[in-house]
Amino acid sequence: MRLSKLFTKTSKTTPADETARNAQLLIQAGFIHKEMAGVYSYLPLGKKVLNNIAEIVRREMNSIGGLEVQMSVLQSKELWEKTDRWDDKKVDNWFKTKLANGQELGVGLTHEEPIVSSLIPFVNSYKDLPVYTYQIGGKFRNELRSKSGLMRGREFVMKDLYSFSRNQAEHDKFYELAAEAYLRIYKNLGLGEITYRTFADGGIFSKYSDEFQTVSSVGEDTIYLDKAKRIAVNKEVYNPDTLKELGLNEANLEEVRAVEVGNIFPLGTKYTDALGLYYLDKEGSRQSIVMGSYGLGISRLMGLIAEHFADDKGLVWPKLVAPALVYLARIGTSDEEIAQADELYLKLTEAGIEVIYDDRDVRAGEKFADAELMGIPYRVVVSKTTVSSGTFELKFRASDEVKAVSLSELIEILAR
Amino acid sequence: MRLSKLFTKTSKTTPADETARNAQLLIQAGFIHKEMAGVYSYLPLGKKVLNNIAEIVRREMNSIGGLEVQMSVLQSKELWEKTDRWDDKKVDNWFKTKLANGQELGVGLTHEEPIVSSLIPFVNSYKDLPVYTYQIGGKFRNELRSKSGLMRGREFVMKDLYSFSRNQAEHDKFYELAAEAYLRIYKNLGLGEITYRTFADGGIFSKYSDEFQTVSSVGEDTIYLDKAKRIAVNKEVYNPDTLKELGLNEANLEEVRAVEVGNIFPLGTKYTDALGLYYLDKEGSRQSIVMGSYGLGISRLMGLIAEHFADDKGLVWPKLVAPALVYLARIGTSDEEIAQADELYLKLTEAGIEVIYDDRDVRAGEKFADAELMGIPYRVVVSKTTVSSGTFELKFRASDEVKAVSLSELIEILAR
Numbered sequence: 022m023r024l025s026k027l028f029t030k031t032s033k034t035t036p037a038d039e040t041a042r043n044a045q046l047l048i049q050a051g052f053i054h055k056e057m058a059g060v061y062s063y064l065p066l067g068k069k070v071l072n073n074i075a076e077i078v079r080r081e082m083n084s085i086g087g088l089e090v091q092m093s094v095l096q097s098k099e100l101w102e103k104t105d106r107w108d109d110k111k112v113d114n115w116f117k118t119k120l121a122n123g124q125e126l127g128v129g130l131t132h133e134e135p136i137v138s139s140l141i142p143f144v145n146s147y148k149d150l151p152v153y154t155y156q157i158g159g160k161f162r163n164e165l166r167s168k169s170g171l172m173r174g175r176e177f178v179m180k181d182l183y184s185f186s187r188n189q190a191e192h193d194k195f196y197e198l199a200a201e202a203y204l205r206i207y208k209n210l211g212l213g214e215i216t217y218r219t220f221a222d223g224g225i226f227s228k229y230s231d232e233f234q235t236v237s238s239v240g241e242d243t244i245y246l247d248k249a250k251r252i253a254v255n256k257e258v259y260n261p262d263t264l265k266e267l268g269l270n271e272a273n274l275e276e277v278r279a280v281e282v283g284n285i286f287p288l289g290t291k292y293t294d295a296l297g298l299y300y301l302d303k304e305g306s307r308q309s310i311v312m313g314s315y316g317l318g319i320s321r322l323m324g325l326i327a328e329h330f331a332d333d334k335g336l337v338w339p340k341l342v343a344p345a346l347v348y349l350a351r352i353g354t355s356d357e358e359i360a361q362a363d364e365l366y367l368k369l370t371e372a373g374i375e376v377i378y379d380d381r382d383v384r385a386g387e388k389f390a391d392a393e394l395m396g397i398p399y400r401v402v403v404s405k406t407t408v409s410s411g412t413f414e415l416k417f418r419a420s421d422e423v424k425a426v427s428l429s430e431l432i433e434i435l436a437r
Numbered sequence: 438m439r440l441s442k443l444f445t446k447t448s449k450t451t452p453a454d455e456t457a458r459n460a461q462l463l464i465q466a467g468f469i470h471k472e473m474a475g476v477y478s479y480l481p482l483g484k485k486v487l488n489n490i491a492e493i494v495r496r497e498m499n500s501i502g503g504l505e506v507q508m509s510v511l512q513s514k515e516l517w518e519k520t521d522r523w524d525d526k527k528v529d530n531w532f533k534t535k536l537a538n539g540q541e542l543g544v545g546l547t548h549e550e551p552i553v554s555s556l557i558p559f560v561n562s563y564k565d566l567p568v569y570t571y572q573i574g575g576k577f578r579n580e581l582r583s584k585s586g587l588m589r590g591r592e593f594v595m596k597d598l599y600s601f602s603r604n605q606a607e608h609d610k611f612y613e614l615a616a617e618a619y620l621r622i623y624k625n626l627g628l629g630e631i632t633y634r635t636f637a638d639g640g641i642f643s644k645y646s647d648e649f650q651t652v653s654s655v656g657e658d659t660i661y662l663d664k665a666k667r668i669a670v671n672k673e674v675y676n677p678d679t680l681k682e683l684g685l686n687e688a689n690l691e692e693v694r695a696v697e698v699g700n701i702f703p704l705g706t707k708y709t710d711a712l713g714l715y716y717l718d719k720e721g722s723r724q725s726i727v728m729g730s731y732g733l734g735i736s737r738l739m740g741l742i743a744e745h746f747a748d749d750k751g752l753v754w755p756k757l758v759a760p761a762l763v764y765l766a767r768i769g770t771s772d773e774e775i776a777q778a779d780e781l782y783l784k785l786t787e788a789g790i791e792v793i794y795d796d797r798d799v800r801a802g803e804k805f806a807d808a809e810l811m812g813i814p815y816r817v818v819v820s821k822t823t824v825s826s827g828t829f830e831l832k833f834r835a836s837d838e839v840k841a842v843s844l845s846e847l848i849e850i851l852a853r
Contacts, residue, residue, distance in 0.1 A: 026502065028568040030559050054555040056509045062555055063507040065570070071507065086442065091479040091487065093472045094510070094575055095592050116534045118544060121581050128534060128544065139470040139478055143446050152444040154481070159510060159575070165537050176511050
């Protein structure tokens with residue numbers, strides 16, 4: 022993308038009405054626009070980051086047999102009354118609205134009920150199970166306070182998968198597959214080393230649920246991690262009994278702040294029973310269906326990654342998440358400089374490499390500052406020096422390392 | 438996709454609570470689930486169709502310089518009061534909701550106001566224009582009645598692009614580019630021949646706006662079309678003055694029913710002025726910004742295509758829209774039949790062809806009926822006959838033509 026065609030601009034000023042570092046940086050870099058507290062729109066560069074994260078998640082959900090759907094945002098009251106989750110006294114963060122005829126509707130905050138309900142026409146026999154289905158889309162939660170930028174929004178983008186299994190053993194097997202897929206996702210996002218599968222409260226269906234917690238000073242949660250075993254315990258279930266049960270030794274545990282970047286949850290048969298989704302086994306007897314839910318906040322991950330990796334110069338995106346791999350800065354406006362930069366832009370683009378081409382007639386310092394604030398992994402400079410030497414200046418955003426490289430070396434490094 | 442892994446099933450029964458033919462067929466074929474009147478969820482095959490249409494639209498919007506964004510669904514009252522579009526007496530199809538603190542919010546029904554507002558930090562000088570930006574996402578309209586299935590939803594998927602130009606001439610040039618892109622979209626969707634650029638009421642900003650109307654007996658609109666000139670006039674502006682102005686002769690016009698599948702609209706400077714989005718020209722004088730909006734209903738197109746092409750056996754998808762190109766029906770359960778079908782599935786998939794592989798152990802008639810109801814463009818049969826002859830039976834959904842083809846012939850036909 023030519024920067025001269027991108028309508029967003031960076032800003033030197035920290036937005037006055039924003040306290041969260043992730044949102045401050047993303048607004049300053051022109052990635053997002055704040056509509057109100059906890060509600061953001063995604064501008065072109067931010068939309069690319071969001072898509073990149075979603076695509077990493079989608080690939081892994083497909084790899085474990087998930088089929089993608091898109092459930093409606095508008096929800097019918099009758100459906101949620103069947104599971105006793107309509108009343109504001111039971112679920113206190115609904116956004117509600119009304120049809121023109123006065124009938125109350127909900128604005129989707131999660132989708133267990135509609136997913137179960139949508140399966141009723143299709144699931145009857147043991148042959149129709151298991152079912153694994155997911156969506157990536159908007160969720161709406163009427164939070165009292167919202168001060169963490171993208172990390173806790175009132176409107177946010179989430180991946181939610183739901184599993185429907187014939188029995189506990191079939192459920193447990195998929196649950197572990199999903200947990201492994203989650204760990205691959207965090208690895209691809211550049212968070213593998215610092216993300217731990219964490220024992221947390223299981224609610225009424227099981228003793229524990231599994232959170233995925235990324236160690237970060239910006240986290241709202243406290244966890245106790247065993248680095249050698251690569252597991253952690255959430256403070257909410259941290260007690261001698263838990264440690265004993267999990268075979269953990271207090272002496273090996275480290276207390277850290279962390280951000281919950283995923284949660285997988287055994288739901289037992291609560292929703293399937295309440296909504297009447299059963300199956301007939303081989304003998305023709307009616308059986309309950311064991312359900313699980315697997316949440317992962319796409320926009321929260323964007324906020325966490327923005328905030329966690331940032332330095333004093335701005336954002337630092339991991340390669341697979343960045344809105345582009347290369348920031349190509351043309352310094353100088355001579356015919357040779359323009360020709361060399363245009364040609365390099367074309368060659369990189371043809372090689373399938375995403376490039377932000379800074380073709381603006383502004384001074385070098387401004388271009389370099391923008392490349393750093395936007396957090397693009399590689400910066401390549403074309404200038405009088407590079408035109409005369411026939412090499413390009415390559416700088417790594419994360420390490421600040423600088424090299425002179427030939428075109429073939431450059432493409433080889435970028436293709437890695 | 439192996440059909441044994443797809444959780445949806447076809448149904449022989451027309452849904453009792455659904456009057457629209459498009460929704461009846463899509464529900465029977467397992468593509469969508471009805472949440473309530475005018476609100477549908479997209480199941481795996483329906484989600485694929487929706488994605489295919491969206492991708493065709495996205496490509497064309499990118500080709501005319503559109504940059505993709507994602508605006509929030511939740512809308513602040515203050516913003517819409519500035520243009521006098523908050524009051525229910527002014528805009529009568531808002532869905533509204535409230536924050537926990539009682540503050541009123543809107544649920545996005547269109548996005549002129551937030552798009553203009555999001556540009557304020559970025560647009561200052563003539564150098565910052567033009568801007569072309571679009572999104573593909575959910576819209577919410579509180580329609581009194583909703584009986585047309587996907588063709589007029591309360592929650593629906595729309596592409597909306599907005600243009601911001603320095604003057605009328607720059608606006609007009611892009612407006613024509615967008616109109617041409619729209620015609621390419623309908624052509625790719627298989628609707629090219631029957632879709633007409635149609636003069637319609639321009640509201641308060643200009644004499645005419647441009648609708649794109651697809652001739653179809655299921656349409657709610659009446660238009661008068663000149664087949665030779667490939668333009669049409671909406672009934673709302675059909676009068677002797679209009680005909681004279683457009684150089685049309687009543688004798689050459691045909692009155693037909695049509696579905697509005699797109700609308701591009703000159704907005705003048707109403708929204709930009711009201712929200713204070715101006716630019717400074719070369720001389721440093723403040724100037725108004727000329728805006729246009731370009732809407733296209735993705736889910737409405739899905740409904741129209743479903744209903745328009747359907748025959749008495751079910752859906753008939755155009756190739757670029759279909760959830761898969763091929764329905765591979767394995768007839769028989771011998772080792773040879775299974776091996777040949779598995780191998781063909783693998784070869785077609787490796788060739789980049791999307792296949793629904795009916796690997797279920799059900800009778801041939803059921804497989805053929807499902808292939809037809811789902812509307813997959815090509816059906817390929819593997820059976821005892823094909824195993825012994827070394828050829829495959831290929832049937833075209835739209836024409837009912839049947840051929841015996843070799844593997845290489847098959848791949849050649851499918852790659853077209």
